[in-house]
Amino acid sequence: MKKLILLSLALCLMITVSGQTPETGKLIDNYLAQLALEKNFSGGLLIVQDGRKVFSKGYGWADREKKVPFTPGTLASMGSITKAFTAAAIMKLVEQNKITTGDPLKKFFPAVPADKADITLHQLLTHSSGFHEFLNEDGGDYAKIGTEEFLKRAFEEPLAFKPGEKAVYTNVGMSILGIVIEQVSGLDYEKYLKINLFDPIGIKKIGYHYPVLPGDTIAVGYQNGNRWGTLQEHFGQAGGGPYWNLKANGGLEASLDDMFLWINAFTDYTILDQQTIQKMFSPLVQEEGYNGNSWFGYGCNISRSRRNTKMIDNGGSNGIYFARLIRLPQEGVVFYMVTNESSISTNKVLPNVTQLWFTGIISQDALTMQPKFENPLSKRIYDLLEKPSAADLASELAKERITVDDDMVLLEVGQALMQENKPEKALLLYQYYTQSFPNIVVAWNDLGDIYLALNNKDEARRCYQQALKIRPENPRAKESLNRLQNEINIWNEFLDLVKTGRLTKDKVKPLAELGDSFTPILIGFMDSIRSQAAPEDWTTLPEIIKVDNRIQFIVPWSTRYQKVNYCFSFVLENSQWYFQHLEAIFIRLDKLPLLPVSDFPDVSEQQKAWAREETYWSFIVLNMFLPIKEKLGKEYALNLLRDGMGYFVGAKTWVPFVPPHKAFILYLCWEQANLRGNSVTLEILTDTRAVIQLEVQFLYLYFNAGHLKPKISFEDYKQIFETIWQDRAKNAGWDLDINYTSDNKVVFSFNRYSN
Incomplete structure (x- = not known):
């Protein structure tokens, strides 16, 4: 799962609105209903003010084919917000006196090599361990990688940097924390969450394999309007799961109703002590590349809002589902939004929702304005590509003496260009991206999509094949190649009729x-x-x-x-x-x-x-x-x-x-x-x-x-x-x-x- 958050029919459902004023809720509801009508927005929004559920509503379809509407009870993938649950589970073990955040990996894994033996749980929680974002050639989110194989590969691969030297986002480190939870507790990761975090506050269905009750709905994912399916379907196609490429770092599913209970648990202190939560939500380690504007807590990012107040932020996406959880403690408000259509960016909708909430107007429309990048380097690269003379990104970067060593910077710019429907500019970006970081699967898949948009099917096919070579079970590349092959089959059938x-x-x-x-x-x-x-x-x-x-x-x-x-x-x-x-x-x-x-x-x-x-x-x-x-x-x-x-x-x-x-x-x-x-x-x-x-x-x-x-x-x-x-x-x-x-x-x- 990536930290980067990537944005029909409106079907109005039951809604509870009080907000700052009744008119505020109506403004937000009208705005989202219009987006659903005009932009195919599909998903849900939850707003909690001082512990009260003041807005909870679904829009569009949870399942278009079966005409199942998206409701506050619909289950949808939260992506990397899962990391907040893993961090909470680790801190619960700390409160149970079973571990400390200063414990090194060698305490849990005797065979860990020397370069990783002293990495602490604190460093894993704050992304300062040095582990890469993914295992090399990991096979994708649904690859069948068990505990032993995952640890073997994670421990054998070289670190990206010396532990504690800096902090760069990693999924591998968070999955290792999930394995620690299982080894220390003797329970499966999901079972530990259920017994120690969910049951005490009445949460019934957050998880990967929760018991689905009659009437429950799981949101189907859609990629640019095409059915992608559910995580459970992809688990089944892979022969089970989730496995450790995804488990504990992403993919948990939740409803707005259950997220309300989870949010309040951190202000009511019902599952963790106040002191523990304060530490989790503190800026502990500065995130690399953000000029001091972004810090890691335990399982979250800490930054400042546009009102210069503290913002505790979690986001997640697998490229299909998009979710974001924003806590604003000084304002006493929490926002949670999730969508199940890849063309709708939560990152572009939620800023507009918060503007309506606080000011009653959208003064800077995130859907139409130039993208606001988290990393200043992303903005510089975007501006270089916007130059009319830009013909080769490597040359433009060399002129400016810019070095890019974090592929997430390129992904942020590339996906912004794709959402703005600028395929020619995006092509320049992704050509450089795949040359500089040849093992990043999402880059090859995105480049394939760009070539398709430019009607270059041969190059698109080559990109998808490369993505599949890196991750043989990569569903996105498989589905794209299948669509192209289906076109060829239709064409060949037609050719045969003409030829004969x-x-x-x-x-x-x-x-x-x-x-x-x-x-x-x-x-x-x-x-x-x-x-x-x-x-x-x-x-x-x-x-x-x-x-x-x-x-x-x-x-x-x-x-x-x-x-x-x-x-x-x-x-x-x-x-x-x-x-x-x-x-x-x-x-x-x-x-x-x-x-x-x-x-x-x-x-x-x-x-x-x-x-x-x-x-x-x-x-x-x-x-x-x-x-x-x-x-x-x-x-x-x-x-x-x-x-x-x-x-x-x-x-x-x-x-x-x-x-x-x-x-x-x-x-x-x-x-x-x-x-x-x-x-x-x-x-x-x-x-x-x-x-x-x-x-x-x-x-x-x-x-x-x-x-x-x-x-x-x-x-x-x-x-x-x-x-x-x-x-x-x-x-x-x-x-x-x-x-x-x-x-x-x-x-x-x-x-x-x-x-």
């Missing part, structure tokens, strides 16, 4: 000649595929998207007048591929954000959609409808524009939380409003009837663009629009009547028909 002549014009909807303007595009595409399919060492792989039985090939296509990516959509039915639809690609099945549930606001101000609509409708009219109508007749040309089941498949896929026929209506509203820039009002939606009013740019285009009106009659132009939508409605189980108002609005009236 089984995908030809007779397979093309509507099974006849298409017309002079359209045929060269499709057949030319197929011919280019044939040329790629001939040699065994084909190199071109277009972007491939598969949702249900619909497959999109995204390919560049240049003509004399335009350069645009086209989307060739095929439907797979009974092992046969049929061409379904071609359009200039504006909508990708895998890039649609999660949809709102109820409110479809007027978004007609999005005039930037104008250029997109103009290209789309111009292509349909000038390149498809008119040439085909001239050669084969109007009905044939209109038939070509029908989508079949394609649009309905998309609706069912992206709005899975309502019946399919209603999903079609909601998807239509969302897609037209947010992708097409139209104004959409959903007036009625029942099981048998729906009414939508649209102010559509397609009508405005006809009367104002100038180049369409002389080419096509308004009746034909409208009929194109009506044919497309009536066919889509029919496939979704609706009859559709289309009417036009005097002010050029369109009214869709849907009625369910009987089969």
Whole structure:
């Protein structure tokens, strides 16, 4: 687990709010609800003021597929906040007079080598032992490494620095403390926590393998919207666990409800004495690289808040789940936030929440402002990369005489650039990162993701393979390689059909000649595929998207007048591929954000959609409808524009939380409003009837663009629009009547028909 903290649908649940004022809680709730709606925020927030639970609420889904909401009772991974529990367990053993923090490792492990024999528990607790962050080539969080093997490898590897010389974050040292807990107590780590720390204060479920009661939920992790799974699933895939790469340093799961009990135990002194807690929360050893602004206590960081008050800080993430626990003793308030979606950074949301709590406004929006780095060196590197002339980070660092010996500095900058969607800058960072620290798995995985974002799949594959070489059981690299291989399999299947002549014009909807303007595009595409399919060492792989039985090939296509990516959509039915639809690609099945549930606001101000609509409708009219109508007749040309089941498949896929026929209506509203820039009002939606009013740019285009009106009659132009939508409605189980108002609005009236 890393110390660095990396940030749909809002489903409002039960909430208790009092805070500094009732309005404060409402401000925070409204803010998080809006984030859930617009940014896919998913997780929970707990605020404790003077021992009282003043805010406790979940947002979004704990499990999207099963439609399980995130609630205050949802269990989610806290990452490296686990270290606070390990530190508390060690201090409990101290209070039980079984150990002291001055005890050296040789007291517990007679075989420890001389260079590590005198490392004390105090040094392990304060990250000043000299152990590296991870074991070299450790195999990842879920690798099957037992106690004996873990200690053997930890003791054999050289230290990063002399014990006590400085303090640099380490997971290895904290796991060794977990082994000490087991050896001294005679209990499993988790069992010791339960008996000595959890049971006395009524905590039932914090742990790795707690007994899950009926109705409990475990938050599923999502990586950029894709299901990653739960820790328990990954334990199972690894053949058990947790093992010592994770155990005692990360991965404990907890709910907001149980974290409330844990937080109050440190102000009520119910599991540890006041003197013990004061020592744990004291700045004991200065953290390297932070100019005296960050100190390690026992299982926590000590720094100053923006109000210059003491802040006791814990954070954790495995790159999927993100959690942060902040105690502000002078203000008497504690914040705990956890999320289960990798694209949502707790570190960016919680600063805004605290601003609302203390001032009622967000004066410095952490979601949009330049990232605030913990380490000053991170800020310097970020600024170097922001220079327009920056082309090689190693050269830029050499000019400034900057030496980087802590990979966490690079990780902090790299992940900030990725969250800001700056892949070119991030590429420079991670190229240097992987050259300077070639054994850091997360760096290779991140670099692979960046190459994917830049559509360089060969380099992405190389990076994931390198990550897997370092950690053979690395799930992130495995999953990424599997996705790439799946694309290759789809592509090879398609190539085989083309190469053997089984995908030809007779397979093309509507099974006849298409017309002079359209045929060269499709057949030319197929011919280019044939040329790629001939040699065994084909190199071109277009972007491939598969949702249900619909497959999109995204390919560049240049003509004399335009350069645009086209989307060739095929439907797979009974092992046969049929061409379904071609359009200039504006909508990708895998890039649609999660949809709102109820409110479809007027978004007609999005005039930037104008250029997109103009290209789309111009292509349909000038390149498809008119040439085909001239050669084969109007009905044939209109038939070509029908989508079949394609649009309905998309609706069912992206709005899975309502019946399919209603999903079609909601998807239509969302897609037209947010992708097409139209104004959409959903007036009625029942099981048998729906009414939508649209102010559509397609009508405005006809009367104002100038180049369409002389080419096509308004009746034909409208009929194109009506044919497309009536066919889509029919496939979704609706009859559709289309009417036009005097002010050029369109009214869709849907009625369910009987089969």
